[in-house]
Each structure stands twice: as C-alpha cells, then as structure tokens.
Amino acid sequence: MEYKDTLLMPKTAFPMRGNLPNREPEMQAKWEELNIYQLVQERTKDRPMFVLHDGPPFANGDLHMGHALNRVLKDMIVRHKSMTGYNAPFVPGWDTHGLPIEQVLSNKGVKRKEMSIVEYRQMCEDYAYTQIDKQRTQSKRLGVRGDWENPYITLKPEFESHQIKVFGKMAEKGYIYKGLKPVYWSPSSESALAEAEIEYQDKRSPSIYVSFPVKDGKGVLDTDVNFLIWTTTPWTIPANLGISVHPDFDYVVVQANDKKFVIAKDLVETVATEIGWESYEIVQEMKGADLDRLVATHPLYERDSLIMNGDHVTADGGTGCVHTAPGHGEDDYYIGQSYGLDVLSPVDGRGVMTEEAPMFEGLFYEDANKAVTEKLTEVGALEHMNFITHSYPHDWRTKKPVMYRATPQWFASIDKFRDELLQAIRDTKFTPAWGETRLYNMVRDRGDWVISRQRAWGVPLPIFYAENGEAIITPETIDHVSNLFREHGSNVWFEREAKDLLPEGFTHPGSPNGEFTKETDIMDVWFDSGSSHQGVLVERDDLQYPADLYLEGSDQYRGWFNSSLTTSVAINGIAPYKGILSHGFTLDGEGRKMSKSLGNTIDPVKVMNQMGADILRLWTSSVDYTADVRVSDSNFKQVSEVYRKIRNTFRFLHGNVADYNPETDRVAYENLSPIDQYMLVRLNEVIQSVRTAYERYEFATVYHEVNNFCTGDLSSFYLDLAKDIVYIEREDDPARRAMQTVMYDTLVTLVQLLAPILPHTTDEMWAHLTYENKKAVSVQLTDMPEAEDFGDAGKALLERFSQLLDVRDDVLKALEEARNAKVIGKSLEAKATIALPEELAPLFKATDLDFAQFFIVSDFELVAWDALDQAYDVAKVQITAAEGEKCARCWSVRQDVGTDAKHPEICGRCAEVVSTLA
Numbered sequence: 001m002e003y004k005d006t007l008l009m010p011k012t013a014f015p016m017r018g019n020l021p022n023r024e025p026e027m028q029a030k031w032e033e034l035n036i037y038q039l040v041q042e043r044t045k046d047r048p049m050f051v052l053h054d055g056p057p058f059a060n061g062d063l064h065m066g067h068a069l070n071r072v073l074k075d076m077i078v079r080h081k082s083m084t085g086y087n088a089p090f091v092p093g094w095d096t097h098g099l100p101i102e103q104v105l106s107n108k109g110v111k112r113k114e115m116s117i118v119e120y121r122q123m124c125e126d127y128a129y130t131q132i133d134k135q136r137t138q139s140k141r142l143g144v145r146g147d148w149e150n151p152y153i154t155l156k157p158e159f160e161s162h163q164i165k166v167f168g169k170m171a172e173k174g175y176i177y178k179g180l181k182p183v184y185w186s187p188s189s190e191s192a193l194a195e196a197e198i199e200y201q202d203k204r205s206p207s208i209y210v211s212f213p214v215k216d217g218k219g220v221l222d223t224d225v226n227f228l229i230w231t232t233t234p235w236t237i238p239a240n241l242g243i244s245v246h247p248d249f250d251y252v253v254v255q256a257n258d259k260k261f262v263i264a265k266d267l268v269e270t271v272a273t274e275i276g277w278e279s280y281e282i283v284q285e286m287k288g289a290d291l292d293r294l295v296a297t298h299p300l301y302e303r304d305s306l307i308m309n310g311d312h313v314t315a316d317g318g319t320g321c322v323h324t325a326p327g328h329g330e331d332d333y334y335i336g337q338s339y340g341l342d343v344l345s346p347v348d349g350r351g352v353m354t355e356e357a358p359m360f361e362g363l364f365y366e367d368a369n370k371a372v373t374e375k376l377t378e379v380g381a382l383e384h385m386n387f388i389t390h391s392y393p394h395d396w397r398t399k400k401p402v403m404y405r406a407t408p409q410w411f412a413s414i415d416k417f418r419d420e421l422l423q424a425i426r427d428t429k430f431t432p433a434w435g436e437t438r439l440y441n442m443v444r445d446r447g448d449w450v451i452s453r454q455r456a457w458g459v460p461l462p463i464f465y466a467e468n469g470e471a472i473i474t475p476e477t478i479d480h481v482s483n484l485f486r487e488h489g490s491n492v493w494f495e496r497e498a499k500d501l502l503p504e505g506f507t508h509p510g511s512p513n514g515e516f517t518k519e520t521d522i523m524d525v526w527f528d529s530g531s532s533h534q535g536v537l538v539e540r541d542d543l544q545y546p547a548d549l550y551l552e553g554s555d556q557y558r559g560w561f562n563s564s565l566t567t568s569v570a571i572n573g574i575a576p577y578k579g580i581l582s583h584g585f586t587l588d589g590e591g592r593k594m595s596k597s598l599g600n601t602i603d604p605v606k607v608m609n610q611m612g613a614d615i616l617r618l619w620t621s622s623v624d625y626t627a628d629v630r631v632s633d634s635n636f637k638q639v640s641e642v643y644r645k646i647r648n649t650f651r652f653l654h655g656n657v658a659d660y661n662p663e664t665d666r667v668a669y670e671n672l673s674p675i676d677q678y679m680l681v682r683l684n685e686v687i688q689s690v691r692t693a694y695e696r697y698e699f700a701t702v703y704h705e706v707n708n709f710c711t712g713d714l715s716s717f718y719l720d721l722a723k724d725i726v727y728i729e730r731e732d733d734p735a736r737r738a739m740q741t742v743m744y745d746t747l748v749t750l751v752q753l754l755a756p757i758l759p760h761t762t763d764e765m766w767a768h769l770t771y772e773n774k775k776a777v778s779v780q781l782t783d784m785p786e787a788e789d790f791g792d793a794g795k796a797l798l799e800r801f802s803q804l805l806d807v808r809d810d811v812l813k814a815l816e817e818a819r820n821a822k823v824i825g826k827s828l829e830a831k832a833t834i835a836l837p838e839e840l841a842p843l844f845k846a847t848d849l850d851f852a853q854f855f856i857v858s859d860f861e862l863v864a865w866d867a868l869d870q871a872y873d874v875a876k877v878q879i880t881a882a883e884g885e886k887c888a889r890c891w892s893v894r895q896d897v898g899t900d901a902k903h904p905e906i907c908g909r910c911a912e913v914v915s916t917l918a
Contacts, residue, residue: 003889003906006914007727008736010655014768018647020612024760028140031763036780037145040082041089041542043781050086052078053537053547053577054146055560056095056154056529059131060104063138065586065594065631066553068604072620073583073699074551075144079756080694083784089542090146092139093532096128096155097458098525099189099397117456117494124457125155138605143613143759145780152536154528161486162535163528164462168478169571175413176451178471180343182326182333183450185405187351187365188398191454192409194524195446195558203392203401205232206369209275209319209383210376211261212243212296212305220290221262225253227296227307228261228271228383230318232390233403235368237376238357239325240298241341244310244332245288249320253284261383262291264320271319275384288313288320299381300372301358310335327406330447345406349454365403410452410461410521417570418443424565424575431581431697432626439557439565439580449566451524458522460493464502465517466510476503493518530563533576550577554584581697583625589632602631611636614758618643621699621757642707643761646754649710650765652719653747656726660740662771667738674848676742678801679718681794682709683746688787690753699757706754714746717805724853728890730913748772748785755779803843803874804854807834810872811855818879828891831859831883835868835876858882858893889914 052074057067074090081088101124106112112120136148152159170176184193211226227243245251250265256277263271265285272280294307312331313322326336327345336343346356353360353368359375360368376382393402414421421443430436452461462481464472480503484492493501498516507514537545546568552560561580568576587593588600595601607616619639623629669677686709693701722739729736748769755762759780766772766779776782790797811834815827824830832855836844844851844862852860859882868876885897888905898904900911 001903001914003910003914006889006917008659008729008731009727010652011658012651012655012768014651014654014765016648016651018612018614018643018761020614020760021609023764024143024608024613025141027760027763028143031145031778034777036778037090037147039778040145040780041087044082044087047085047087049544050078050081050088050549051537051543051547052081052088052090052549052551053532053543054091054093054152055550055552055556056093056152056532057135058098058100059094059096059128059135059153060100061131063135063604065602065604067135067139068142068616069583069586069620069625069629070551070553071139071142071144072617073581073625075142075146075759076617076621076694076699076756077549077551077697079145079759079780080784082780083752083755083782084691084694085783090144091150091152091536091540091543092136092144092146092148093152093536094128094132094135094154095525095529096125096132096153097522097528099191099455099457101127102455102457103397112456118491120456121491121494128153128155141605141608141613143617145759147542152532152540154525154532154535155489157486157489158539159528159532159535160459160490161482162539163459163523163531164478164482164485166531166534166567166571167462167523167527168473168475168482170412170567171473171478172475173416173570175416175570176410176473177413178408178410180406180408181411181448181450182328182330182343182345182404182406183409184393184402185349185407186395186398186400186402187349188400189395189455190349192407192450192452193395193402194450194526197396197526198393198402199396200391201394201399202389203394204387204389205392206234206373206385207232207388208234208373208376208385209271210237210299210323211259211381211383212299214294215297215304216295218294220286220294221253221284222260225260225262227305227321228263228319229321229323231323232388233328233369234372234376235347235353235360235365236325236328237323237372238300238346238353238360238368239327239344240305240323241303241326241336241344242306242308242324242339243296244308244313244322244324244335245291245320246311246313246315247287247289247292247309249288249313249315251286251288251291251320252282254280255283256280259383261319262321264288264315266315267318267320270317299379300375306339306341308335308339328404330404333406343406347403347405349407351403366401409450410463410519412449412451412566412570414443414446414448414566420573421565421569424569424573428575428577429579431579435554435557435580435582438554439561442558442562443565446562449524449563451527452521453524455522458525459490459528461519461521461523462493463519464498465519466508467513467515468510470508470510472508472510472516477506524563526559526563527567529560530567533564533568534571537576546574546576546578548577549579549581551581551583554582556582584628587628587630589630589634591628591630594631602633607636611640612760614760615640615643617757617759618703621703624700642703643758645707645710645715646750646758647761649714649719650747650750650761653714653743653750654765654768656722657740657744657747659731660737660744662741662744665732665737665740667734667741671734672738672742673735674797674800675718675721675854676738678797679713679742680745681790681797682713683742683749684787684790684794685798687749687753687785691784691787694756702753702757706750710750717808718742721853721856724856724890724892728910728913730916733913751779752782752784755782755784800843803840806873807836807840807843807875808855810834810875810877811857813872814870814877814879815855815857823879824881826891827856828858829882829886829893830857831861831880832857833861833863833868833878833880835863835865837865837874840874858884 078088078090214221214225252265292309296305324332326333327343346354351365353363355361425440498518537543564576689705751762882893884893884895887907889910894907896908903911
C-alpha cells in the first residue's frame with residue numbers, strides 16, 4: 001500500500017501564482033457583465049448613506065502615481081463602507097475647463113484667434129472627452145468600483161446650470177463685486193490667477209536701493225535729504241506713487257557718500273554693510289509718524305511720491321521705507337486707497353510696459369528691469385545693485401513667473417462671511433488633525449477671491465451690462481441663464497447676442513434704448529469644481545449633501561477643499577463635507593518629487609501590467625499616506641512578497657477544507673480544542689483591530705495586522721501543527737472537523753477583511769468557496785464579519801496561550817540548535833524535555849493539550865527545574881532524538897510502529913486510520 005495515498009493532502013484549484021496582469025482584466029470584465037456596482041447599490045439601498053465625494057482630476061494626460069494613490073484610497077473606503085452597514089455610492093468626476101486644455105491645443109498648432117470662439121470651445125470639449133475616456137479606462141484597471149458610465153463632468157449642461165445658480169446666490173447676498181485691484185497676473189497665461197494657482201520657485205532678481213529726493217519736508221526734513229527704498233522689481237518703479245513708513249518705528253537721517261538718506265534706525269547697519277558705506281553719520285532722528293504726508297519726488301518723472309504711514313512695513317529687511325505702487329501690490333493697494341492715491345498699472349496683459357511708463361513703453365516687464373536700472377543710474381538715483389535668488393510666485397500651469405497687476409476683475413468677498421467659514425472648519429473632522437489648522441489659517445489670512453479669468457474655455461460669468469455700464473446680476477437673469485445652460489450648455493452664451501440671453505421682455509432703467517452687452521470673462525475653474533456640491537451632490541438622487549468625506553492630496557487645502565468650502569458656506573452656511581482626509585505626494589525612492597525631466601516617474605499602468613493592480617493597491621495600504629510617500633520598484637517587490645504570503649495562506653486554508661461542508665460539518669465552539677478556541681479568539685481580535693483601523697482610515701494597520709496574523713499566528717503556528725491532524729486523521733475525525741471549522745472561518749474572514757484592498761484576489765478566492773458563492777456571487781456582495789466577544793474566558797485563553805507560545809519559542813530555538821549540531825534532522829525526530837519555573841509549570845500539566853503536537857515533536861517530557869541546564873528566555877529545554885521507529889505515514893517517531901501486523905511500517909494511530917479506509 002502507498003501510505004501517502006491515504007493522507008488527506010490539500011486539494012484546491014486556486015492557483016499558487018497570481019498571474020494578476022492577465023487574470024485581473026478577466027475579472028473586471030466579469031464585474032462589468034454582472035454590473036457589480038449596481039448589484040452592490042441594490043443590496044445596500046435601504047442602509048444609511050455614506051458619500052465620499054470624488055474631487056475631480058483634470059481631464060488631461062495619463063494617470064500618474066498620485067492619481068493611483070488617490071483613487072485606490074477612495075475605493076478602499078467606499079468598499080469598506082458598503083461591507084459594514086452603509087449604502088456607499090461612488091460617482092467619479094472630471095474637471096474639464098481651464099488653461100491646460102487650451103495649452104494642449106495651442107501646442108498642437110490650433111490658432112484660437114483664427115476661428116470662432118464656439119468652434120474653439122468645441123475643440124476643447126472634444127479633447128476633454130478623449131482624456132476622460134483614457135483616465136476612466138486606467139481607473140477601472142486599478143479595480144476602482146464606481147458609476148463609471150454616469151460620472152459627473154464639469155462641462156455638462158446640468159453641472160454648469162448649478163454653477164450659475166451658485167454664483168447668483170452669492171451675488172444676491174452681496175458677495176460678488178467688481179473692482180480694480182492688484183491680483184496675481186500671469187503674462188504667460190494672459191489671465192488673472194487665484195492663490196490656489198500659484199506655486200513658489202526660486203528666481204534670480206536684481207536687488208536695488210533707490211533714492212527719492214524730498215520735495216516737501218513740512219519742516220521735518222530738509223530738501224537735501226532722500227528717502228532710500230529697496231526693491232527686487234525695478235520694473236515697478238515707473239508705477240511708484242508713494243513710500244510707506246511705519247508710524248511707530250524710529251527713523252534716522254544718515255549722511256554717507258555726500259548724500260543724506262532716511263532709513264529705519266534698526267536697519268542702518270544692515271544697509272550700510274549691503275551698500276558698502278565705509279563710514280556714515282546719523283544726523284537726525286524722528287518717529288515714522290512725523291514723516292506722514294511728506295512729499296518726495298519720483299526719481300524718473302516729474303511726479304510726487306507721497307510718504308504714508310502703514311502698519312504693513314516691517315524691520316525684517318530692506319530700509320524701512322517701502323516703495324509703494326498701488327497697481328502692483330496688495331498692501332500697496334490698500335494703503336494707497338486709504339491715502340486717496342490712483343491705481344497705476346503701466347503693464348498690459350502680455351506683460352509689456354504701456355505708454356503710462358514713459359521711456360519703457362513696449363518692453364517686456366522683465367526686460368524693463370535692466371532699462372529702469374540704467375536710467376536710475378543715469379539720473380544718480382541708483383545707490384546700489386546686486387542680484388539675489390529668492391522664492392517667487394509662479395503660474396502653476398506654465399511654470400513662469402507671475403506679477404501683481406491691477407486690472408478690473410470680478411471678486412468673491414471673503415471678508416463678508418469669513419467668520420462663518422472659520423466656524424464651518426471647526427465643525428469639520430480632519431484626518432490628519434493638522435489639516436484643520438492648515439485650512440483654518442489659509443481662510444483666516446486669505447484675501448478676496450478673484451473669480452474672473454480672461455480665457456475662452458470655461459463657464460462664462462453670467463453678467464450683463466446696461467447702456468450706462470451698470471452690471472446686471474438679478475435672480476431673474478440668473479434663473480434664465482441657468483435654464484438656458486441646462487438646455488443648451490454654456491456655449492449658448494457665445495452663440496447668442498446679449499438681448500437673446502435675457503428673459504423675454506427684460507427692461508432696465510440703465511438701458512433706455514433696450515441695448516445690453518454681456519461679460520466676456522469666464523469663471524475661475526476652482527469655481528467650477530468648487531460648485532460640485534450643488535452640481536453633483538444636490539443634482540443626483542443617488543448622493544446627498546453635505547458629503548461625509550472629501551479625500552484629496554494635501555495641495556487641495558488651498559484648492560478644492562477651499563473653493564468648495566467658500567461656495568457652500570456662502571450659499572448655505574455649512575461646509576459641503578463632514579470630514580476631510582488628505583494624503584501626501586508621491587516621491588521617488590530618494591525622496592525627490594517625480595518629474596518627467598528627471599526621469600524618475602513610475603507609471604502606475606506599467607506597474608499593473610507587470611505586477612498587477614492588487615500589488616499597487618496592497619502597496620497603497622502599506623504606506624503612511626498622510627505624509628509624502630516614496631515609491632520605488634523595490635517597494636513593490638517587498639509588497640509582492642507579502643502578497644505571495646497572503647495568497648499562499650488563502651491557498652493552504654482552502655486546500656485543507658476541500659472536503660468540509662460548513663452546513664453539516666461545523667463544530668461548535670464549546671467542542672473545539674483549546675488551540676482551536678484560541679485561534680478563533682485571535683481571529684476575532686484581528687477582526688476587531690482591522691475594522692477599527694478601516695473606520696479610522698488607518699490602512700497600514702490593516703496591512704500589518706493581516707500580514708502578521710498570516711505569517712505568525714497561522715503559518716508559523718496553527719497551520720504548521722494542524723498538518724498532523726488534517727493530513728493524518730480520517731476525514732470525519734472530530735479533531736479534524738474542528739480544525740477545518742477554524743480554517744474555513746479564518747479563510748472566509750480574511751477574504752472579507754481584505755476585499756477592500758485586494759478586490760481581484762479576494763473575488764477570485766470567493767469563486768472557489770462553493771458554499772459562500774451560492775449565497776453571494778461576489779465577496780463584494782457580503783458584509784464583513786462582526787467581532788465576537790468571548791468575555792473573560794477569551795481573555796484567559798489569550799493569556800494562557802501567550803505564555804505557552806513563549807515556551808514554544810524557546811523550544812523552537814533549541815530545535816534549531818539541535819539541527820545545526822546534527823542531533824536531529826526534522827523536528828519530528830526529536831524529543832523535547834522542558835523544565836519550567838514554578839509559576840509556569842501548571843500550564844504543562846493540563847490534559848487538554850497534546851504538547852508533542854503543540855511543539856511538532858514526537859515526544860515530550862516535563863521535568864523539574866533543576867533537572868536541566870540549558871536555559872532560554874522562559875524555560876530550560878533539552879532536545880534529544882526520540883526513541884522508536886519513524887512511521888512511514890505520519891513521519892513521527894513512535895514506539896508502537898509495527899504493532900499492527902497488517903501495517904508493520906506505520907504507528908498504531910495511523911494503522912487505526914488506514915484500517916477504516918479498507
């Protein structure tokens with residue numbers, strides 16, 4: 001007889017190799033055929049809703065690792081919620097308006113000014129849809145479950161219609177106004193920018209000190225004195241209308257190089273060092289308040305420069321006398337307004353100096369730096385110049401420097417409801433917690449929001465103008481335009497004349513002849529996505545407002561989190577979200593930002609094609625995503641090893657329950673052995689820990705908890721010793737059925753717990769779970785198990801086995817040493833003799849455990865403490881060769897091998913089992 005044929009070895013069709021790149025697309029096709037998203041929604045439709053509102057990625061280019069991280073995090077949350085008592089829809093979205101698409105078309109040779117704006121906008125829309133299709137395919141390949149056939153898209157008429165209403169409600173409350181104020185202006189984009197569209201990069205700039213001679217000292221200063229200013233933007237000197245000093249600072253007149261200069265007292269030494277004065281003398285001292293409304297002369301023009309008191313002046317650098325150009329700085333603008341100065345901005349939208357800057361007209365503003373400094377030198381006003389490298393605002397799209405430039409723009413007031421915004425932030429739950437401080441400080445300190453853009457591809461500002469120039473924004477016109485946009489889309493604004501966009505019979509006292517014009521600017525794209533709480537959450541029946549969660553990268557504190565908060569609080573008084581969760585950026589293995597120019601990017605599509613989406617998803621669960629995350633090939637290889645361990649655990653468990661029917665073979669908890677009971681208690685600890693971690697969005701805890709359970713509790717302990725029972729005993733032996741009960745429950749539990757992270761692998765395993773698959777065709781259509789509380793008995797069991805396993809660790813060390821010393825080969829050739837301290841001895845006098853089986857040895861003996869010498873961490877252990885013969889079936893060394901005449905090569909236990917097979 002071939003005794004190996006009598007063993008109940010694992011049987012499973014679940015493959016050892018994942019072959020994920022090939023198997024995942026097949027599984028995704030099956031999900032599509034089943035319409036798994038709708039099946040999940042149907043199953044959970046009567047549950048309380050949990051809405052994670054998707055922040056729209058921009059419809060341009062392939063998904064990068066940051067997108068992949070974001071999409072997978074969202075999917076894990078939504079899948080978890082749908083398996084733990086919620087109806088958790090997921091509606092993906094795309095941001096489709098804005099400059100990047102215009103740039104792409106320009107790069108492709110499209111001449112915007114050689115076609116109608118309607119034709120051009122249609123080209124932009126067509127391009128956006130091609131990008132949406134590409135990104136949708138890549139997102140689905142990640143295994144992200146959602147309503148992919150019905151996403152929200154910011155260019156769709158129903159979305160634009162809601163956006164118009166948001167704007168109208170804000171206008172009705174008095175939050176929208178037009179003003180000539182300096183705003184961030186991008187010459188490379190020829191448009192105003194919001195703060196969210198600014199990034200800072202190093203820039204080399206001239207650093208100049210310029211003297212402005214006193215014209216009217218009002219008895220405080222003589223006319224041979226000069227105010228000394230410092231600036232890094234010489235091109236703004238032609239726009240100078242004043243000089244600001246702090247009223248509380250001490251100022252002095254310094255004589256140096258045959259000239260006299262007014263400087264803040266605390267900055268004299270710094271200035272002297274910087275300019276290189278070998279000697280100087282302080283000849284006069286006064287307070288900044290004494291200088292208020294003195295008059296200096298502009299060094300290049302016959303124009304006054306008014307001395308003003310301003311609290312914005314600092315003593316951190318410069319001279320304490322601040323060059324003030326109200327058309328080119330926020331502080332400059334506000335102090336200029338308070339002193340009645342004009343707003344002079346002699347630069348056009350392309351960054352070219354205008355005729356309002358005599359001598360420099362036609363020069364690009366950065367080229368004007370040199371021309372201005374040369375002219376200042378010529379007139380003797382340039383006291384010093386060098387060059388510095390400093391952090392400077394840039395257009396986040398074109399990566400080119402921006403300027404402050406005063407232009408007529410439309411603004412949304414923040415001041416009028418800032419307190420409500422700050423309260424809404426306090427009412428929001430943030431993960432990580434520092435997000436609250438970050439958003440709070442941004443909103444506390446931000447200026448008004450410039451919402452107009454001088455571009456073509458976007459939602460037009462729904463503003464009309466009467467013949468007298470008065471702006472018309474009324475509930476009547478807003479409702480009419482909103483309805484037009486819902487019916488025709490926003491292109492109708494460009495297709496029709498103003499009178500044809502107004503309600504029929506509309507009149508206005510400012511237009512006695514019935515003539516009207518319309519605004520040509522579009523809205524900031526952040527107003528688009530920032531209105532999604534209305535255009536999506538309110539518009540759709542399958543969602544609700546406010547959302548439970550917004551989840552995006554940490555850059556969105558100044559972007560989508562901010563604009564969404566602003567519009568929602570403005571019109572409804574509440575935040576559009578109950579919680580915000582943010583993640584960091586993806587960096588390369590050395591901690592550098594990924595960029596194509598550095599060649600250090602990792603393509604998520606390539607990772608999926610080579611290793612599988614589940615590997616990328618498992619990696620996502622393993623990292624601390626709340627901080628910046630390093631990504632490298634070695635990271636994925638490490639995660640692949642963990643995946644392999646999880647997959648092998650699935651396979652081993654499944655192979656050992658091939659003949660188990662959970663409906664007929666289940667063994668009740670009270671009839672299990674202590675080891676089996678302990679494993680179920682541990683399993684429920686894992687359930688509790690994992691479910692708590694999911695609730696807290698701590699996916700790394702899930703990853704480590706499951707990995708440690710698979711490698712420690714299962715592979716190194718329970719599944720190792722289980723072989724002696726599930727392989728050896730007869731099929732229906734109570735001890736075997738007991739272990740199969742634990743194995744089956746463990747397998748089903750692990751599959752359900754990992755379903756949000758590894759949807760492909762868990763669904764693949766689920767298909768092999770015959771009895772479960774009959775109840776639900778996919779693990780996605782089930783709920784996670786609830787943790788069972790075993791009370792004091794469970795705690796006692798955990799404590800008992802904690803001590804037993806400490807002793808087992810000592811025995812394993814001793815076995816390894818004995819193997820190395822050639823005392824034994826395999827552990828089943830060994831006898832373990834142990835001695836224990838008095839407090840642990842009772843553990844091994846219990847009769848409900850087979851300690852030889854527990855240690856995976858053939859014989860075991862407990863002796864007095866003094867009987868052994870070799871001490872380990874908690875026990876003394878001696879390993880010797882077991883006495884007897886090796887059983888040809890179970891490989892244990894037994895003294896009863898050969899006692900059954902029919903089976904002389906096997907032990908008594910195996911002979912008894914084999915005899916039942918005959």
